[in-house]
Amino acid sequence: MIEVKELTKIYKSRKSGNCTALDHISFTLPDKGFVFVIGKSGSGKTTLLSLLGGLDTITSGEIIENGRHIDKFGLKEQVYYRNSTIGFIFQDFHLIDELTISENIALALELRGETDKDKIKKALIDTDLAEYENRYPKELSGGQKQRVAIARALVKRPSIILADEPTGNLDSKTTAQILDLLKELSKEKLVVIVSHNLSDAEHYADEIIELSDGKILQHLKRNEDFDARLRVENDTLVIPYGEKLTDENLNTVNSELSNIDIKSVKQDSDRFLPYENTRECESKTESEPLEKKHLKFKHTTNFR
Numbered sequence: 001m002i003e004v005k006e007l008t009k010i011y012k013s014r015k016s017g018n019c020t021a022l023d024h025i026s027f028t029l030p031d032k033g034f035v036f037v038i039g040k041s042g043s044g045k046t047t048l049l050s051l052l053g054g055l056d057t058i059t060s061g062e063i064i065e066n067g068r069h070i071d072k073f074g075l076k077e078q079v080y081y082r083n084s085t086i087g088f089i090f091q092d093f094h095l096i097d098e099l100t101i102s103e104n105i106a107l108a109l110e111l112r113g114e115t116d117k118d119k120i121k122k123a124l125i126d127t128d129l130a131e132y133e134n135r136y137p138k139e140l141s142g143g144q145k146q147r148v149a150i151a152r153a154l155v156k157r158p159s160i161i162l163a164d165e166p167t168g169n170l171d172s173k174t175t176a177q178i179l180d181l182l183k184e185l186s187k188e189k190l191v192v193i194v195s196h197n198l199s200d201a202e203h204y205a206d207e208i209i210e211l212s213d214g215k216i217l218q219h220l221k222r223n224e225d226f227d228a229r230l231r232v233e234n235d236t237l238v239i240p241y242g243e244k245l246t247d248e249n250l251n252t253v254n255s256e257l258s259n260i261d262i263k264s265v266k267q268d269s270d271r272f273l274p275y276e277n278t279r280e281c282e283s284k285t286e287s288e289p290l291e292k293k294h295l296k297f298k299h300t301t302n303f304r
C-alpha cells in the first residue's frame with residue numbers, strides 16, 4: 001500500500017519563479033491493481049510519478065510505501081528503492097541503441113550487481129520477446145520496443161510499475177497489446193500509468209486519479225457491482241453506462257417497447273464510484289470532472 005499525505009512539490013527557479021506542480025494532495029493506493037492518472041498537460045502527472053518512484057525530492061508531505069517513509073530516504077536508500085521496488089516505463093522507451101534486447105534487460109540487473117540469465121529469459125518470455133533477444137532496438141517496432149522496456153522493468157521483480165504515457169507513441173492496436181500486458185501484470189503488482197486516453201482508462205482502470213493544476217479533481221474506483229446487462233427493473237428499462245447497444249440489446253429494447261409496463265428508460269452510470277478516502281480539493285478548480293466529459297464522449301460513440 002502507498003499512502004500519500006499532503007504531498008507538495010514546488011519547482012524553484014530564479015528565472016521563472018516558483019511553480020507548484022503538486023499542491024497538498026492525499027490519497028492511498030492498493031498493493032495491486034491498475035491505476036490511471038489522467039489530467040491535462042501540466043497538471044502534475046509526471047511529477048507525481050517521479051515522486052512516487054523516488055526520482056525526485058519532495059517539497060513537503062509524506063509518501064509511505066508499506067510502512068517505509070520514501071520522503072525521509074537518504075540518497076543510498078532512494079537508489080536501492082528505485083532499483084528494487086520500482087520499475088519505470090517511459091513514452092520514448094529509454095533503450096540503449098548499442099545494446100541488444102537481452103543486453104538492455106541485463107543492464108537493469110547489472111546496475112544492482114547481479115547477472116542472472118534465467119531471470120532475463122523469464123522477462124523475455126513474459127513479454128513475448130524470446131525470439132528477439134539478439135536484435136537491436138532499431139530492428140524492432142514501437143510496440144516491441146515498449147515490451148523490451150517492460151521486460152527491463154520486470155526483470156528487477158518490482159512490486160510497483162510506474163508508466164508515464166507508455167503508449168503515447170504507439171498506434172491503437174499496439175496500445176491495446178501493451179495495456180493488456182500491463183493489466184495482466186496489475187493482477188500481481190501495483191501498476192500506475194499516466195494516460196491521456198479516457199476510453200483506455202474507462203476500459204482498463206481499477207482506479208482513476210484525475211489531476212488538475214496539481215490537485216486531485218477526483219479519485220474514482222471501479223464499481224465491482226456494476227451490472228453490464230441491459231435489463232428491465234420494475235417499470236424501468238436500464239441501459240448500462242458505456243455499453244454498446246448490440247443487436248441483442250436492440251431486440252430487448254424493441255420487445256420491451258411493446259410492453260406497456262415500461263414507464264421510463266434510464267442509463268446506469270455507476271461504473272466508477274468516488275474513492276471514499278479522497279479529501280476534497282482545497283479550492284475549486286474550473287475544470288470539469290471526468291464523468292461529465294466522459295458521458296459526452298460515450299454518447300457520441302455508443303449510438304453511432
Ligand code: ADP
Pocket residue numbers: 011012013019020021039040041042043044045046047048
Ligand atoms: P504533466 O506530466 O501533467 O504534463 P508535469 O508534472 O510535467 O505535468 O508538470 C507540472 C508542472 O510543473 C508544469 O507547470 C511544469 O511546467 C512544471 N515543471 C515540471 N517539471 C519541472 C522542472 N523540472 N522545473 C520547473 N518546472 C517544472
Ligand code: MG
Pocket residue numbers: 045046047
Ligand atoms: Mg507528463
